[in-house]
Amino acid sequence: MLVNRPMAIIMDVAELFLPYHKVVKPMFERVSYAHGIRSIDKAELIKQALRSGVDIIVLNEARSREEFRALAEAITLGHGALTTFHADNIKAAEVRLENLVLRPRTS
Numbered sequence: 449m450l451v452n453r454p455m456a457i458i459m460d461v462a463e464l465f466l467p468y469h470k471v472v473k474p475m476f477e478r479v480s481y482a483h484g485i486r487s488i489d490k491a492e493l494i495k496q497a498l499r500s501g502v503d504i505i506v507l508n509e510a511r512s513r514e515e516f517r518a519l520a521e522a523i524t525l526g527h528g529a530l531t532t533f534h535a536d537n538i539k540a541a542e543v544r545l546e547n548l549v550l551r552p553r554t555s
Contacts, residue, residue, distance in 0.1 A: 455504040456497035458490050494518040498527065507531040516548045 490507060491514035497505050510516050510531045523529050533548075535541035 453503040454501060455506065456493075456500070456502040457506045457508075458493045458497065459508040460490065489514070491515045491518040494522055498522055498525065502527070504528040505530075509533060510548075513548050516545075 489512075490510075491512070494505060494507065494515070495518060505519065505522050505527055507515065507519055507529070508531075510519060510533050515531075519529050519531055533541075533544065535544050
């Protein structure tokens with residue numbers, strides 16, 4: 449499947465390479481490694497991808513509540529989105545989704 453719409457691939461490490469897709473914008477998570485160099489997490493990269501005008505966001509793995517919420521916001525704004533997450537079985541996946549996305553924060 450060749451993509452002809454602008455797409456951002458957001459990853460913590462370079463795992464996906466699409467050489468025949470001319471409209472792909474790879475974006476990488478960054479940890480703070482020196483004084484004055486701040487970290488950039490995947491939730492922030494999703495927001496930056498939205499500002500850059502991409503139509504599709506591919507997130508290699510959603511791990512945190514902030515990442516899921518940023519991706520859900522992109523979907524509600526009409527962007528296509530795709531991600532993965534890990535769970536031991538379908539019930540564990542349901543519980544994880546409920547805890548990460550559906551339940552309000554209790555703090």
